Amino acid sequence: MKTGKPGVLRRIMRMKGMGAALTAFAGLIVIYAVFGFMNPMVFSGQNILNLLRSMSKYLLIGIGQSYVMITGNIDLSLGSIAGMSAMMTATLMTLGVSPLAAMMITLVLCLAVGLVNGVLVGKFKLPPFIATLGTMFIARGVAYIVNGNRNTDNIGITLGKDVADGFQNFFYYEKFLGLFNTFWIAFVIFVICFFILSKTRTGRHIYAIGSNVEAAKLSGVNVVKTTVKAYLISEFCGAIVGFILCAQAGMGNMEAGNVYEMYGVAAGVIGGVSPLGGSGILLGTFAGAAVWQTLENGLNMIGAQVGIQRIVIGVMVVAAVLVSVLRGKKKA
DSSP: OOOOOOOHHHHHHTSTTHHHHHHHHHHHHHHHHHHHHHOGGGGSHHHHHHHHHHHHHHHHHHHHHHHHHHTTOOOTTHHHHHHHHHHHHHHHHHTTOOHHHHHHHHHHHHHHHHHHHHHHHHTSOOOHHHHHHHHHHHHHHHHHHTTTSSOOOOTHHHHOHHHHHHHHIIIIIOEETTEEHHHHHHHHHHHHHHHHHHHSHHHHHHHHHHHOHHHHHHTTOOHHHHHHHHHHHHHHHHHHHHHHHHHHHTSOOTTTTTTHHHHHHHHHHHTTOOTTSSOOOHHHHHHHHHHHHHHHHHHHHTTOOHHHHHHHHHHHHHHHHHHHHHHHHHHO
16 A cells, blocks of 8 residues: 655654644643633733734744754854844934835844854854854944944934834834734744745754764765854844834834843743754744743733742743753653
């Protein structure tokens, strides 16, 4: 009897890392239900919309950090890239530059940082912690000096209210099909990045160097080029988050994106992306970002102190990494 190719659903279920992603989704349902039981307002339509919009920033940061972590590296500059993006975009707009031009200029600079990170880590073999720690300080320094060590004025002060409102509405306030544009922007980027990671040669190479960089070299994988690509995607996601933060505030804040790089790590590891490299899927990162935001949202809704919120979320991150490490040892 001939056996045909497995169906789409079966192929999806066989994807490496799917088990961890489904576990994260199951945890998300439980967490959401518990908070909803404690405060029914958690189930309100407006809260769900706001939760999805807020989650989108963590999802984008998580996508960027997951790409880098799957290669076995880390990007500590990611949060500062978001802050630099927000400040540069806002500063340029207050100087009369159109939103599109301001975003393009900012994006080029953010990608330049990604290129530097990739070369330092991939070509010169600098430890990623050290290389991206350096660019983290540089990017944050640019965020400070670009407007003279102060937050910017409202972005509409020079461009006019209509132009500023158009930028803010597109990235933060307007809805499409009942959901905020912020979510749709993050979702489209998620779909594209999911396809690249799971269906292209670049994605296979990213997993290969994360699993065993020497074996990848012997297989003909260009480690430097692949590492650069991972960091470029990471900084691209950071730049988009910066646009969202700028639109949300209507101005540039020098501290925007502070510690977001850690939020990205949390979203990835909660969803099963191994910080040791070589495993994990972006579907898990989606679930991890949702878990992270649901925890924050639910703890706020029940009136938990900020300190308690940080402790709970910190325990979740450590537990997720521990499970990932133990699962890897079991397989070995």
